[in-house]
Amino acid sequence: MQRVHLQGIAKNFGGTNVLEQIDLTIEAGEFLVLLGPSGCGKSTLLNIVAGLEEPTGGRIHFGERDVTDLEPDQRDIAMVFQSYALYPTMSVRQNIGFALKMRGLSKVEIAAKVAGVAKLLQIEHLLDRKPSQLSGGQQQRVAIGRALVREPQVFLLDEPLSNLDAKLRADMRVELKRLHERSRRTTLYVTHDQVEAMTLASRIVVMNKGRVQQCDRPEVVYAKPANRFVAGFVGAPTMNFLEGELALVDDGPALRLDHQILPLPGLRAGTGLQVGQRLVLGLRPEHLSLAPAGETGTCEAQVVMTEPTGPDTFVLARLAGREVTARMAPGVALSAGQTVGLHLNGAAASLFDTGEGVRLN
Structure with a gap:
């Protein structure tokens, strides 16, 4: 587990300020949720932490290590995207173990790690199926398993439940919470769904127009919003x-x-x-x-x-x-x-x- 510290992160696209002076700390083992409307900069911030985008200004530290200029594969992170991006010709077992194979681990090591993650996610019975034979919720579990098996220091999720129907989203929220309680990976999670934020987060970061509006525990954000934007965005029906x-x-x-x-x-x-x-x-x-x-x-x-x-x-x-x-x-x-x-x-x-x-x- 790693503590992640963002200091003065800024991002411009063609002269447009997308992120402005973001100062944020994700404690080791914390589940931090970035919440806000579309276009507020939350996915851009996640991509900067992942190394998929370069910040215009500011520094990123994982623990004591400055990772600002490192490539994604040098940061010891794993990502789960909105699209599951599973290899269609590979079995679930092969999808989960592919990154380990690329690292050069032995077949015995790969099998043990895949079995452990499959048990954690309760998908042992799916290991020999292809992605086309899985439901949306099952595919999402495989995508999460593929990220977890690498045992990353930082776990990044970008709208991972948005393609699921209402019942599956509710079920997966419960599973994600249980998973974090067991694995205690430092997690940064992006969503525009306030129910996901309220139920999953250790702390919520509410963003708007590239700025942090409030960062606090879910119950504090709900009961004592820092400003009128937060008050109107969090809660249904609205305040x-x-x-x-x-x-x-x-x-x-x-x-x-x-x-x-x-x-x-x-x-x-x-x-x-x-x-x-x-x-x-x-x-x-x-x-x-x-x-x-x-x-x-x-x-x-x-x-x-x-x-x-x-x-x-x-x-x-x-x-x-x-x-x-x-x-x-x-x-x-x-x-x-x-x-x-x-x-x-x-x-x-x-x-x-x-x-x-x-x-x-």
Whole structure:
């Protein structure tokens, strides 16, 4: 296992800045996920770590070794791509052992290593099949096995599950997590799927426009997003945003929207904020709950529509002229146009400035 340190990594393509001053450390044995929208630079950063792209500026260290100018085969890494890139004429056994054969290992050594990886990935019964005889999930396991058998110091995965259907993706997420718990390889994983990021990562690096927006544990990124971009990108349905002025009602914190005041019981405004200051309130859908209309500490809203999903019911409601989404229990019976009371959980609220969208509390 190796610690990977990126210092001041920049990348330009034809005068366009794709990456700007990326400083990042992947601890030995960590599973770090690069998360962000298409075009944010996450795959380019992965390719720079792999040696497939040269940085315009900055240095890369694996442990104490500077690998910035080394070729990919000199970095002791293994990659799994979006496309499995298996050799169609070779069996699973041959695909997994091919890199070892190129290294000159004996047949006995290759057989032992292939058997060990096949057992780890539970594909022993597939070793004599060709890729065309495998399902998408099985092919992905073979691609992972081919990377693992080399026993790399750093394991790089670029959108490895994006070609699988929803059920297979869920199954493979579980398998990847188990695999990392057993192998403890230093892993850098690229995805635009926040569910993958939240379930797999030791830490998540949220990227946008070539910059790191936040790097922290999944639960921190979700509960305390560093800025409005992170808050809006992570979470489904997205966070509700309401712009207004910080106010006090009966000595309790509130948000003034035009001529309506929304109570925010439990809000921790933080230091430096003042009554009357304009800001953006962010609340996750699960932090809005039903309450009897007119009850103290609640605000009135009108139901626009409901979306039952099985485990949850999402309620789209109009609150002070803005639409918000609330996550409710399954079976909630509400009709369009109905007036309901909403309780806003101020203790879970995020506050952002109205300019750069930086977190204030």
